Amino acid sequence: MSMIFFRCVCFLRTLGAQRTATIVRAVKVFCGLFLIAHIGCVYGQSRKTIDFNDGWRFKLADELQFRRPDFSDQTWQPVVLPHDWSILSDFGADFPAGNAGGALPGGTGWYRKTFHIAETDKGRNVRIDFGGAYRYTEVWINGHYLGKHSNGYLSFGYDLTPYLRYGERENAIAVRVDNSQQPNSRWYSGSGIYRDVQLTFTDHVHMEKDETFVTTPVATEEKGTIRVRTTLRNPREERVSLQLRVFDRDGRVVAEKTASVKGIHIDETIDVLRPALWDVASPNLYRLELLVQSAKGAEIDRLAYKIGFRTIHFDVNGGFSLNGKHLKILGVCLHHDLGALGAAFNKSAAKRQLLIMKDMGANAIRTAHNPPATELLDLCDELGLLVYNEAYDMWQKRKTKFDYHLDFKEHHIADLQAFIKRDRNHPSVILWSIGNEIREQFDSTGIALTREMAAVVKQLDDTRPVTAALTETNYDKNFIAQAKALDVLGFNYKYEDYDKLPKEFAGVPLIASETTSGLQTRDVYDPLHDTIQFWPASSKDKFVTNGNPDFTVSAYDNVAAYWGTSHERAWLEVKKRDFLGGIFVWTGFDYLGEPVPYPFPARSSYYGIVDLAGFPKDVYYMYQSEWTDKDVLHVLPHWNWSTGDTVDVWAYYNKAEDVELFLNGKSLGKARKTDERLHAEWKVPFEAGELKVVKYRNGRPVQETVRRTAGQAAKLQAKVAYERFRTGDPRDLYFITVELVDEAGIPVVGQDMELTFTTEGPCEVVGTDNGYQADLTGLTSSNRKTYKGKALAVVRKKENAGKGVLRVKSTLGETKIELPQL
């Protein structure tokens, strides 16, 4: 050996210093590689998660041979996930989901994908995770059956390791999604693999992601403590080390610790001094990184979590507090579709919805009535929105013929566990709801089921209250409340009963888990009635009997479903009661399905504060004036009427004693809100021209807004929104609003026209909409008629190279819109 060493030194001397250095470097690299390879033999590489959404093929048909690995799917349609096949159709009266389900088709479809796994990944664990597929989903890998999943709103996954082929040999995955038996959901569900799919590679030894529970038992301005509980899968004999590192938002390490671990259970804490707390105004997040290393320092596994230090508390008298400070929950219920995208999840589309809500002043959302995409919770963590996270819309007793009641008995415990484990590490989640308007609240079976499910939740997460959204306001008849297992009780509607609730349900904190159900079509104004109109009027009618022939509902806040009330009334009733922790308005956005008060062709809901396309209805500004500190002044309606009309003019405003209305420069008097009315109002004989509202604070004019009578439509005005909704996801979208305006740029509402959207460059139109609830053109069409002068196009950039262009054609000519680089 020493002889070899001596010869080498002599040889190097003959080469000179520079070459010697090069050779020494090469030897070092070689040794390094050898070491890594050697360690690799022992532990493989650390965790790697890859996007598995590209390269699928789809067929809307059902044959068992599709599961076979050697089946040729070359004629199938190439698709990129997330994918919702229902949304691709035009609306129709005869689909089995009915208009309550969105008047779109279901069926059974198959997805297939072939892929390779490198030889070097041999020995590693590989699992596939589906964010969600609707509905019954069965998966085969290389012909092996992996299982069937029945809850269309929950995530699920399988270990692929035992069945994989490596290197040149191809793997084939086949997924059958059966959404043929309908109706099976309230409301539109979508069909197919409608959320993200990922492949995760880990070492044989790894942390169980679902078993990892990260809490913040101390969250004060002086100190934050993070507690991590997790399980190590397949540990070897020797000890391993767990490194915990906490990074602040600038990427600086603010706390660090290494612990020695033996066995499978890990339970560690780490402190952060003077943490910036997470709240709705400043959603400060830290990043906790968990790194498992072998005794020799080789990386075995790595996981990261977003941490928000915050405390939550519900009080019987005082409502909700966040970080020890009272905070009224200002929430909206959101259903899971994303308008023109249907159920196909897209992070930028979800961010758009959440930011529109946040701009309105909402600080919370209720995921009504199902577990959301986990990316939605990521967004709520980042944006500072509290989440009321809901598991079920029914238990054993059905709401629709083929819904989850069929699977409840067999799966409800495991599904609930999977739901809690999946979502419990999100700081935004503040409440677990085990159900919405569950029928078992009316009979004694509700007691045992409530106890059983509350216990399941508590066992997996003792840091958040468990609740349910109830309708029965008499304790004696409410068996869910009688179980005495819930920490917070939610009540839907029935504001007339609010004052009796603290006595009936003594000792339990309360919230208004669902309110309002006002009905509106954007920019439609019918003459006002003195009292609120209920459409339909009572439980005797399925539909409104004296509705509008064009299936619209007036956007003055004075029409509601008979079980609901106006937006103003509902908010006023919650606002004045401190014992109610907050409000969840039904709903933030219109959604597909449940088009009360009309039959088909109505196919999407009228309940939203914002329409399906994302355009706010007027009442949006009522909330903004009440829920934010921004200077708000909004006047309705538009100013295009006929001579002789007397028009009701309303103004929403805040931070002022009163507002004054001017028509063509002439004052029509000052008006103000009252304790029982959250808008100012006037009756105005129409005269074409300019309607102006001026807002006065301390007697001084501080803000004004105008509506002008429009001339003939002369051009299309387009606005591209994307920057604020970017998420970094390669599938981020552009949202283009097109508005008809006259020569002077005044919006034209009475001259709707067909638009045709085409693209150039690496982009495509993925959806169009106008917010009209009875428009029957499918939402993925490139043709869309404006509604009240507006339409939306949603465009996806296919790749990030080159410029994308969107062209909009109408009888007014063509408008070219350059899409900014992502």
Ligand code: GAL
């Ligand atoms: C509630 C129900 C919601 C929705 C709403 C419409 O009772 O929880 O799912 O149907 O009514 O007003």
